[in-house]
Amino acid sequence: MRFNTPRLRNVAGMATGISLLALSSAWAADVTVWCWAPEFNGAAMNEAIARYTAAHPGDTITVVDFAKGDLETKLQTQLASGTTEGLPDIVLIEDYGAQKYLLSFPGAFEPLTDKIDYSQFADYKVSLATVDGQTYSLPFDSGVTGLFYRSDLLAEAGYDSAALQDITWEQMMEIGLAVKAKTGKPMFSMDQADAGTMRMMLQSAGSWYFNDDGSANIVGNPVFKASLETWVKMLQTPDLYKAVSGWGDYTGAFNNGDVAGVYTGVWMTGGIKGNNMSGKWGVAPLPKLSNVEGAGHASNLGGSSWYVLSSGPAKDTAIDFLKTIWAGDADFYQKILVGQGAFGAYLPAREGEAYSATDEYFGGEAVWANFSTWQAAIPGVNYGIFTNEVDAAIVAQIPALVAGGSIDEAIAAIDAQVAQQIQ
Amino acid sequence: MSLTSKLTSLLMQAALWLAAFISVFPFYWMIAGATNTANDITGGKFTLGSNLIPNITKFFELVDVPRIFFNSFFVAIAGTFFTLAISSLAGYGFEIFRSKTRDRVFGGLLLMLSVPFAAMMIPLFVMFSAAGIMNTYLAIILPGVASIFMIFYFRQNTKAFPSELRDAARMDGLKEWQIFIKIYIPVMRSTYAAAMIILFMTNWNAYLWPLIVLQTNEMKTIQLVVASLATAYTPDYGLIMVANVLATLPTILVFFLLQRRFVEGMLGGVK
Numbered sequence: 001m002r003f004n005t006p007r008l009r010n011v012a013g014m015a016t017g018i019s020l021l022a023l024s025s026a027w028a029a030d031v032t033v034w035c036w037a038p039e040f041n042g043a044a045m046n047e048a049i050a051r052y053t054a055a056h057p058g059d060t061i062t063v064v065d066f067a068k069g070d071l072e073t074k075l076q077t078q079l080a081s082g083t084t085e086g087l088p089d090i091v092l093i094e095d096y097g098a099q100k101y102l103l104s105f106p107g108a109f110e111p112l113t114d115k116i117d118y119s120q121f122a123d124y125k126v127s128l129a130t131v132d133g134q135t136y137s138l139p140f141d142s143g144v145t146g147l148f149y150r151s152d153l154l155a156e157a158g159y160d161s162a163a164l165q166d167i168t169w170e171q172m173m174e175i176g177l178a179v180k181a182k183t184g185k186p187m188f189s190m191d192q193a194d195a196g197t198m199r200m201m202l203q204s205a206g207s208w209y210f211n212d213d214g215s216a217n218i219v220g221n222p223v224f225k226a227s228l229e230t231w232v233k234m235l236q237t238p239d240l241y242k243a244v245s246g247w248g249d250y251t252g253a254f255n256n257g258d259v260a261g262v263y264t265g266v267w268m269t270g271g272i273k274g275n276n277m278s279g280k281w282g283v284a285p286l287p288k289l290s291n292v293e294g295a296g297h298a299s300n301l302g303g304s305s306w307y308v309l310s311s312g313p314a315k316d317t318a319i320d321f322l323k324t325i326w327a328g329d330a331d332f333y334q335k336i337l338v339g340q341g342a343f344g345a346y347l348p349a350r351e352g353e354a355y356s357a358t359d360e361y362f363g364g365e366a367v368w369a370n371f372s373t374w375q376a377a378i379p380g381v382n383y384g385i386f387t388n389e390v391d392a393a394i395v396a397q398i399p400a401l402v403a404g405g406s407i408d409e410a411i412a413a414i415d416a417q418v419a420q421q422i423q
Numbered sequence: 424m425s426l427t428s429k430l431t432s433l434l435m436q437a438a439l440w441l442a443a444f445i446s447v448f449p450f451y452w453m454i455a456g457a458t459n460t461a462n463d464i465t466g467g468k469f470t471l472g473s474n475l476i477p478n479i480t481k482f483f484e485l486v487d488v489p490r491i492f493f494n495s496f497f498v499a500i501a502g503t504f505f506t507l508a509i510s511s512l513a514g515y516g517f518e519i520f521r522s523k524t525r526d527r528v529f530g531g532l533l534l535m536l537s538v539p540f541a542a543m544m545i546p547l548f549v550m551f552s553a554a555g556i557m558n559t560y561l562a563i564i565l566p567g568v569a570s571i572f573m574i575f576y577f578r579q580n581t582k583a584f585p586s587e588l589r590d591a592a593r594m595d596g597l598k599e600w601q602i603f604i605k606i607y608i609p610v611m612r613s614t615y616a617a618a619m620i621i622l623f624m625t626n627w628n629a630y631l632w633p634l635i636v637l638q639t640n641e642m643k644t645i646q647l648v649v650a651s652l653a654t655a656y657t658p659d660y661g662l663i664m665v666a667n668v669l670a671t672l673p674t675i676l677v678f679f680l681l682q683r684r685f686v687e688g689m690l691g692g693v694k
Contacts, residue, residue, distance in 0.1 A: 032638075037655040038485060062640070067650035070634050077635055081545045083552040086638045251657060252465025271657030275462065302656075 028058035029317035033306075034075070035092035036068040040267075041141075041304070044336040048325040051332055055324075059317055068094070079105045089312035090322070092140070094304045095128050100385040101307075102131045109136045110308040115319055116327050124203075125345040127380035129305055136307055138322040139345040143265035143303035144375040145200050147172075148272055151282040151363055153260040157182035161365070164284035166297070169201075169230045172287040176240045179260050187260050189253030190234065190241040192398050195391040196301055197234075200263065201227035204299035205292050206379030209390040209418075214382075216422070218390070218415040225411060226292045228394070232401045263287070265301040266371050270341030278361045285374060298377035303345075343371060386422045393417040453671070456664030464660040478661040485662075486648055487640070488669075494560075495627060495644040496673070502564040502626035503619055510570050511615070514577025515607060519589070529578070532571050540631065548635055558638040566632060567625075573618060580614040581607075616684030623677050645670045 035041040042065045049061045066074065071092070078087050079101075093101055102109060111134035118126045121139045129137035147164060154160070157179040164175070176187030190197070202208055207223035210216060218224055234240055242259050244250045254262045255275050262268065263286055272281060285297035306326065308318050325332055326346070333349035336342040349355055350372040358366045396417070397410040456464050459472035482488070517529055547566060556562045584607060592602045608615065630646050637643055649666045652659070678685070 036651065038651060039659070040655055064638070064640050065651045066634070066647065068654040070647070070650055073631075074635060077545060077548055081548045081552070083549055085552050086557050248465045248658070248660060252462065252467075255462045256466040258466075265656075267656045274657070 028060070029314035031059065031061040031090065031312075031314045031318045031321065032088040033061060033063045033090040033092075034071055034088040035063060035065055036071055038063075038065040040270075040340050040342060041065075041092055043340050044141075044342045047336055047339065048321070048329075048332060051329060052321045052325050056317075059321075061321060064088070072097070075101070079108050084309075084311035087309050087311055089309060089314045089318040091307050091309060092304050093137075093307055094302070095125070095143070095300075096302075096383050096387045098129050098137065098305065098307075099131070099383055102129070102136055103385060108309060108311070110310040110315060110319070111136055112138065112308065112319065112322075115323055120327060120347055122345040122347065122375050122378065124300060124378040124380040125303070125305065128383050129307075137305035138307075138326050139305045140326070140342075141267060141303050142343050142345045142371075142375050143267060143301045144343065144371050144378060145204075145263060145265055145286045145299045145301050146367075146371060146374065147261060147263045147284040147286055148254070148268065149261035149282055149284060150257075150277075150280055152280040153179060153183045153185060154282075161282050161284060161363075164282075166285070167287050168290040169234070169287045170290055173234060173237060173240055176260075177237070180239045183260065185258065185260050186240060186242045188234075188241045188262060189244045189250050189259045191244050191246065191250050192235060192402070193245070193395050194250070195394050196264070197231045198227050198391075198394055199387075200286065200299045200301050201230060201289055203379060203381055204286060204297065205289055205295040206381060208381040208383060209387060210382055210384035212382050214384055216390075216415060216418050218418060219411055223289070223292055223295075225407060226289050228401070228411065229407055230289060232398070232407070235398065235402045265303065266343040267302065267341065269343075269367070273341070273361050279363055281362050282365060283362055283367045283370065285370075294379075296377060296379070298374045298379070300378050305345075337368065343368070343375075345375070347372075347376070386418065389421045390414070390418050393421075450671075453664055453667050456660060457668050459661050459664075461658065461660040461662075464664070474661055475665075478659075478665045481659070481662050482665045482669075485652070486666075490641060491643060491645050491648055492669075494642060495646070495670075498560055498563050498629070498633070498644060499623050499626040499673075501560065502567060502629075503622040505564060505568045506570050506573060506622050506626075507615060507618060509568050510573035511577045511608075511611075511618070512603065513569065513574045514579075515581050515584075515603060517574065517578045518581035518584075532574065536571050544631070544635060547632075551636060557636055558642055559636075560642075562636040563629065563633050563644075564626075567629075570622075573622070576618060577614065580611060584610065613684045613687035616681045616687075620678055620681050620685050624674050627674055 033045055035045060042063050045063050049063070053059055053061065075087075075091060078084075113133075113135045116135070116138060118135055122142060125137070125139035125142065126135055129135055129139070149164065151161065154164075154175070157175070159175055159178070167175070172187075179185065179187050202223055205223045205226075207217070207221060209218060209224075242253050244253055251268075251271060253259045255271060257275075257277070262272075286299055288297050289295040306322060308315060308322070312318060330346070330349045330352050333344045333346055334352040334354035336344070337349075337354045350369070355368045355372060356366060357368065358364050359368075393414045397405075397414055401407065401410050452469065455469055455471055457478060458475040459468055460474045463472055463474070517525060551557055551562050551565075556565075588606055588610065589602055592606050597605065628646060629644070630650075633644050634647055637647065645666070649663065649670055652663050652666055
């Protein structure tokens, strides 16, 4: 049998063409990202995607956003079902919950230790996503804390920014009471049901609810006791704060000028700047715990990081994307700082223009540079698996404590409730 | 009218006004919120503001509104239609056709009502994933089409369906399926209307299961979008209220359109 050679060549050519097409479509990866907060996390991610796909036009990366609780429900259901279909390639996880996912679903997330240079990121963000020497996250937004205050109101009471440097919580309370006496406005808005104050105080002294082995570190933890005492003392001073309930009420109080300040994570900056009060705000370091060994002014509240799922078909592209943009493009961090107020944990970013710029809204201070300095000093702690459970146990004791209950008894009760829940 | 009866009527009026205020106020607050900025809302402003257009513009910029509403309407309408078709047929069958095992099967069904959805979620997820229908409209609708509650509801209402009508239809030579379609459905239209409102609202507001099976932005329903907008360091409440108003309108419309029949249906009337 004789083949018709030219025709055969055509067929072979076609076959090669088809297989090339097939190959190139295999190269072009489809990466899916899950996150919450489309205007913050989603917008920052989309900026990163635009930068990456400009250089890799074949790849598509899609952001799907859910409410934070919803994302966690979805992720847990799918990981628990053992079905990998429909899981994203990259997922955003809040830092407080990182250990829970990493320990509950071993093998579900891809270790990035060999792929990412973690010396470029704030230490505390790296340690919270490390299990057995393997780090799993691409650290994203920082929750480095600061004391945001109304400089105009404090000036009325006779305090300038120098008066807020290196102070303790007790000194802060004195200043707050003086502000109330002079201006009629309380210093803070405080929610008895939000244990954020506890978390900030604990981490500022390098402590947490748990030891490194995951056991509870509550009874006999001097930092825990000092933090609880300080928080309760603040709550027992009604002139210091406006009592609020819920997040909207809490943020509304300082955004509407009802109170003179707030101590919180850097991510609040965007909200505060949305208020038409330029030149009337300032940022000082977080006050520190007095009489506690190792207590400092640097702490953290909230924040989250990106994780790569090991089941994802586009895993390699996902890692390359995170490495190229999120762990390599300092200019990108300038863009999302200006655009979204997203303050990254990527240390080289601090050399950029936006990070070193002064801000007229905050009276011409170099606020981002200050936050960068404080971020580098945040002590790393083990957030453990049950942070939310301990929060709930603490909050349950607060009404009794504010009414004058014994701190030691409350700590024992918190410990008992936690022990019951985490056994 | 005696003094006591006047007093009673006055008290009753007051109580009704209070109840009406409590029911309507959240709606008013939602609408007022849609016209205000986030700061006005958290500051406790209850009057109408001037931020409606910016809120709406932002909502349309952030969300593919036509697509999201198409998804929600499609799921709600198709879900309602198929649930009505299957559950009413089952309820009718359970009541009309006698057999020895009928009540045992029905009892078993009622018992299954007590299994919480959370317990079925992961097995359902595994099944749907194996069937390859994740992220489809079918996946959202299917678990609800044989609604035990609706079967029960139709069976109860079928008790009021006059057997004379059925006997007469049989004498006239109608087949069983023809009796169902030509006699039963028209006679029971109030029951269907009430069921339709309940099902439309259930499907429109469905949350947990759509959240689990839907994977892409293009397939999301309005409820998932509203929830997603609400998680942020500084949520834009004005924007969220616009989304809430839009998400609430269809159920309000459906309710008012079918209101008369709904009341008849709940009272178990056959006309």
